[in-house]
């Protein structure tokens with residue numbers, strides 16, 4: 529449902545997309561007709577998710593560079609908006625990109641609460657939108673749309689993968705979960721809970737924090753008193769780094785193993801001073817994935833930006849790869865929207881994470897790896913779940 533309560537109609541969308549410059553039937557948003565493609569990057573450039581936004585932009589720019597600096601021969605103009613991971617500012621920010629700047633493509637964002645506001649606008653306007661992080665369930669469910677793709681993940685996926693791993697361990701029978709109380713934390717814990725309970729495990733306490741709170745001391749004392757067999761934690765960015773340090777300082781590391789979706793340890797190990805050693809996580813990317821694509825990607829990324837890439841860079845890169853594939857199929861003519869969407873739907877990405885295809889809801893289907901922190905690496909240990917699609921209940925809600 530959109531804000532006005534209307535079901536999104538795929539057939540109407542595609543028909544409209546083919547007629548009259550590809551946008552008849554949509555509210556008064558006039559596309560730029562010039563040779564340059566206008567791409568709106570709506571990402572967090574400040575706050576605890578700022579490093580994630582920077583990685584996504586780097587990854588996208590690398591894909592553009594590898595495409596020859598243009599998508600299907602069309603140069604690019606970036607219009608950047610700092611969304612500050614603030615849902616309250618999201619309607620004005622996305623409105624600026626879509627209605628004032630009249631971008632041809634929106635790439636964003638990280639925070640699921642911001643993403644939901646973006647989707648309401650891009651969905652109604654029919655403007656192409658690639659989500660390079662936010663794992664919001666509704667994006668691949670009730671709010672799915674032909675013009676919206678996600679190159680990252682759903683929050684459910686890595687939670688489900690870690691829950692499956694823990695369920696297989698007979699010594700881990702009671703767990704405490706901890707996470708930010710917004711869509712990402714709730715959906716991640718939901719994925720974990722579903723798989724873990726099905727395997728006979730018990731959740732003794734669910735702990736919640738408001739986003740972006742990073743005061744953990746009372747929670748750590750409570751965990752020590754509860755003595756669970758493991759703690760599953762959803763946190764990310766600099767707040768995750770702080771949690772990993774606090775967890776270690778509290779002395780819990782040796783008594784209660786800490787696990788999570790990969791966001792807990794992704795991109796933060798350099799600032800944990802070894803505090804995360806041994807922490808296990810599940811994610812669709814990790815260090816030491818020895819595929820030819822990953823090797824060339826890591827080298828190119830390091831050469832371009834002087835840093836090691838993380839999962840956020842991979843999703844930004846794949847957003848660029850996906851868009852490039854679509855643009856090549858329509859020879860750079862974005863007015864041919866039906867063809868552009870079809871080509872993107874059929875794209876099989878040679879991603880640094882491994883092969884990726886898109887579900888009917890435009891969400892990635894990809895392997896989930898079990899990783900372990902060894903030194904400064906999230907080292908891939910094994911495949912936790914092969915070719916994982918999204919939560920069946922979420923997918924069922926997607927009508928297009």
Ligand code: BEZ
Nearest residue numbers: 638639640662663712764
């Ligand atoms: C989210 O809001 O969906 C999210 C943010 C950071 C990491 C993972 C998911």
